[in-house]
Each structure stands twice: as C-alpha cells, then as structure tokens.
Amino acid sequence: MKVWLLHLVLIAALFAAQFLLSPYHATNLARIMVLAVFAMGYNLAFGYTGLLSLGHALLFAAGMYAAGLSAQILGLTAGPALILGILGGGLLAAAVGLLALRTAGVSFMIVTLMFAQAGYLTILYFGATTGGDEGFTLPAASRSIAGFDLSTDTPRFLAALALFGAGLLASLAIVRSPFGRTMVAIRENEERSRMLGYNPFAIKLAALVISGLYVGAAGAAYALLFGYAGASFATIQYSILPMLYVLLGGAGTTLGPFLGAALMFALIEAASGLTSAYLFFVGAALVALVLFAPKGILGTIRERWVKWLP
Amino acid sequence: MALEVQGITAGYGPVTVLNGVNFRAEPGRITCLMGRNGVGKSTFLKCLMGLLPATEGTIHLNGLALEGLPAHEVPKRGLAYVPQGRRLFGPLTVAENLAVGGLVQGNDENTLHRVLTLFPRLRERLTQTAQTLSGGEQQMLAIARALCLNPKVLLLDEPTEGLQPSMITLIQEAVMSLKGQGVAVVLVEQRVDAVLRLADRVSFMLAGRVEETRDVKGLDASDPVFRTYVGV
Numbered sequence: 001m002k003v004w005l006l007h008l009v010l011i012a013a014l015f016a017a018q019f020l021l022s023p024y025h026a027t028n029l030a031r032i033m034v035l036a037v038f039a040m041g042y043n044l045a046f047g048y049t050g051l052l053s054l055g056h057a058l059l060f061a062a063g064m065y066a067a068g069l070s071a072q073i074l075g076l077t078a079g080p081a082l083i084l085g086i087l088g089g090g091l092l093a094a095a096v097g098l099l100a101l102r103t104a105g106v107s108f109m110i111v112t113l114m115f116a117q118a119g120y121l122t123i124l125y126f127g128a129t130t131g132g133d134e135g136f137t138l139p140a141a142s143r144s145i146a147g148f149d150l151s152t153d154t155p156r157f158l159a160a161l162a163l164f165g166a167g168l169l170a171s172l173a174i175v176r177s178p179f180g181r182t183m184v185a186i187r188e189n190e191e192r193s194r195m196l197g198y199n200p201f202a203i204k205l206a207a208l209v210i211s212g213l214y215v216g217a218a219g220a221a222y223a224l225l226f227g228y229a230g231a232s233f234a235t236i237q238y239s240i241l242p243m244l245y246v247l248l249g250g251a252g253t254t255l256g257p258f259l260g261a262a263l264m265f266a267l268i269e270a271a272s273g274l275t276s277a278y279l280f281f282v283g284a285a286l287v288a289l290v291l292f293a294p295k296g297i298l299g300t301i302r303e304r305w306v307k308w309l310p
Numbered sequence: 311m312a313l314e315v316q317g318i319t320a321g322y323g324p325v326t327v328l329n330g331v332n333f334r335a336e337p338g339r340i341t342c343l344m345g346r347n348g349v350g351k352s353t354f355l356k357c358l359m360g361l362l363p364a365t366e367g368t369i370h371l372n373g374l375a376l377e378g379l380p381a382h383e384v385p386k387r388g389l390a391y392v393p394q395g396r397r398l399f400g401p402l403t404v405a406e407n408l409a410v411g412g413l414v415q416g417n418d419e420n421t422l423h424r425v426l427t428l429f430p431r432l433r434e435r436l437t438q439t440a441q442t443l444s445g446g447e448q449q450m451l452a453i454a455r456a457l458c459l460n461p462k463v464l465l466l467d468e469p470t471e472g473l474q475p476s477m478i479t480l481i482q483e484a485v486m487s488l489k490g491q492g493v494a495v496v497l498v499e500q501r502v503d504a505v506l507r508l509a510d511r512v513s514f515m516l517a518g519r520v521e522e523t524r525d526v527k528g529l530d531a532s533d534p535v536f537r538t539y540v541g542v
Contacts, residue, residue, distance in 0.1 A: 054527060141424075178409065178410075178413050181399075181402060181406050181409060181410050181413075182410060182413065184401060184402055185399045185402070185410045188398075188399040188400060188401065188402075189397050189398075189399065191361065192393075192397045192398075192399075193396075193410075194381045194382045195359060195360070195361075195381070195385060195390075195391050195393075195456075195460065196385060196410065196411055196413075196414065196455070196456075197382055197383075197385035197386045197413075197414035197415075197459065198382055198414065199380070199382045200382070200415075252401070305440075
C-alpha cells in the first residue's frame, strides 16, 4: 500500500508543481516527464530484464515519426497519432527483438546499436519525407486532443503528466506482477529460470516489446507536445541518454528513471550554460556515481535504508 | 519406473564427457551418484535437464521421451534440478522466489504449504530477500523452489556442500521426507557417510559412464568400491 501511495504522492506533487513553476520551468518539467517515460521503458528492458540495449533511439524515433508523419501526411490529431506512435515503438521492438535476442551481452549491445544506426540512416535516406537532418515541425492542427491545444503550456503539462502517471503506475503494476518477478529472475540467472520451466527468449521478447511501447509513447509524445520530429532523436546519443538516466536514478527501481532524467536534465541545463563542453560534467557525475553509488541513487537508498522501495 | 536413461553420450564441443551412461531412478527411492571430480556427474544432470544436448541415447520419464526437448520444457515434464551453488534470484524475497518457482505449475496453495512444512525456517523468512539468507537457508530455498514444480524426479547436486552440520541434518531430513512422499531423488554426493545414511542405491561413475550400481544395504564405509571409484 505504501508503495502505491509513494507513487501517487509523486504524481500529485508534479501536478501541484505547475502552479508553482514559471512557464519555462513547467515546460522543462513536461519535457523531463516525457523523457522519464522513455527511461521507464529502458528500465523495464535493462533494469529489470538485464537487456543492455544501445538501440532504444530507434524505438524513440519510431514513435516520434509514426506520430509525426501520421499527423503531417494523414492529418491525424494527437490521440490517434499517439496510438500509432505507441504501436510503432512496440512493433519495431518486436521485429528487432526477434533477431537481436538471439544474441546476448556485448553482442546484443552491438546488434541493437547497428539496428539503431540503420534506422538513423533510413531517416536520412528518406529525407524528402522525414525532413532528414532538419526534421519537420508538426502542423498546429494536429497538436490537439479532446479540444485542448497541446502547444499551450497547461494542456501540454497535463498531457505529459497524464502520460507519465499512467506509465509510472503501469510500470509499478508490471514489476510487482508474476511477470515482473520472472523478468527479474531472467536478469539474475537465465539458466536457472529455464530450469524452472520458463522460456527466456519469450520473456525477454515480451519485456522488450513492453519497453518499445513505452519508448514509442515517449517519442510520439515528444513530437506532439513540443511540435518537432528530427533525425537527431535517432542518433546514438538518444540510446545512451535513457541508459544514463536509469543508471543515475537506479536501475531496477520504478522511480529511478524519473529521478535520473530530472537530475541529468538539470545537470546538462546548468553545465551547458557554463561551457559548450558540458559533457565533461556529465562524465564527472557518472564517475562519481560509479565510485560512490554504483547501483544508482535509489538503488543505493533501497540497498542501505529503504528496503521496500520497488 | 520414473526415470530411465539408456546410452547417453554428450560433451562440450569436441570433448566427450558422457560416454554411454545407463541409469535408473525410481519413485520413493534415493539414488546417489558418486565418482571422482571430473567423471561427469554434474554434466549428466545438466544433460538430463536438456541444458546440454545428448548426441546419443534416450531419456524417458514415465515412458515419455525427454531427449531433444528444449530445456525449458523439461521441468514441465516432472524433472527439477538444484545445481551446485544454489543460484537463487538474490534480489527477490523468499516468497517471490517460491512464487517464481511455481508459476509454470500454477502456484497452488497446497504445494506452497507442503514446501513450507518441509522447510519451516523459510516460513519465518518469507519477506527476506534471498541474498540475505545464510548458506543453509539459501540451499533450503533452492530445494524448496524446485519443489514448487511438484517434480516426479528431483536432481540434487551436492546440496550439503560447505554447510554447517546442523543445516546438513535439516536438509538431509527434508530429502528423506521427499523420499517418503514418493519423489525419485537423484543425489550427487561425495561423502560416504551421507550416502550410506540417505541412499537406497548408489551408482558409481568413472570416465563418463556408470560403471557399477549397488544397493546401499550391505555396503559399509570400508567397502573397496568407495576406494575404487571415489578414492576414499
């Protein structure tokens, strides 16, 4: 009960934050919530199932372009475009997983990275449609849902919060379900799981597809809420970012992705104001993390003090 | 008859480890596997579980062929395996480990009750994560988790290795209790006193084959068969 309460309190606090923050910071918080959904999806694959992927930018871009292009070409509004984005991420995750999950460890990382690079190059190749490097802005008419204009501050914030809240509660339900325990079992010892009658390939594929649905939703929401889709979101940087968010916040914790996304976003925001070499600060933060809290912030807190943290 | 193995051959790459193993295990009996290090005892158990494919031979459980099945299908046919080193799911609690163990069989309450009756100490530790248990408790959990599958045959690979005497006694009592419940237990064990106390029959392995099988009744620790195959 207290676990659910903790998550609901976070959602309530985020809801209240819109009344306290300036429009600029509220927009940043909306961006953080969408990126946290991205990280939640990554966390289900990596943190809970042990799938260290370097290809999640492909799934993010799949959601972004499925939503963005359907809005631009077909004139769909935000609701249907979001659904297409979610499906885009899930289907592509299934396709990639069917091939990539035949490998493991470093090979899996490399194969997923190759798929992501292929996706990035495909976006550039079909630049006439996708806008290539420059990307495209979504038509204003498509950025509305139930009569609310997502290009304005309050609806955008509430839409991001709704997505984040639904994603967070769903991820909590998943990891506390029998399937969630099986994901952890696979992560901990794949061979032992097989000895208990589980098919690791099927479970990892299911976890990757769920991860893809999350990441697709995040990509679609990013395009619809901030009005832009571009090839830069398919670069390796967007495969590494969710990994950093999860590692910083705590892999295998439900709240870690949000915490990691928020802290990393703030760090980059602050450091990029000081120098163009802001990645130096990101690197220093990661070195400190590895030295002092290798399980991430919430992972360390759970290990040392709050054992019940999911 | 529970488990019947005929002429199993298997190995790792070009190296043949099992060289035509014949073996039987029957319900309500404990069959020990003994032999020096490297003769293929653990490899044989892995082969039974489908973790290592057999290149020749047959494995039947109650008349159903097991060889060639994917490894994750074997436990559903009634074989459960507790390997050396326990290999628990450390971050999961005792209750969650047991739930994961019984999920493919539907996690019925009777099975859980039976398992916790066998290992009452685990009942006191249900909310504790597996990685925080003592070595003996971890071994109990490893066996309990395998029992959640309701196996017909339980394969135990040196379950008391490295444990303190009080824990060894508890685990041996649990194994004897399983025998009373009609489970066929296959026990890899190196200690002669344990074999003489627990087993109904002992199969001695040498160079990848079962060379000799003897009823324990009539054997004692000074029997030359132990010196021949185990070196003690």
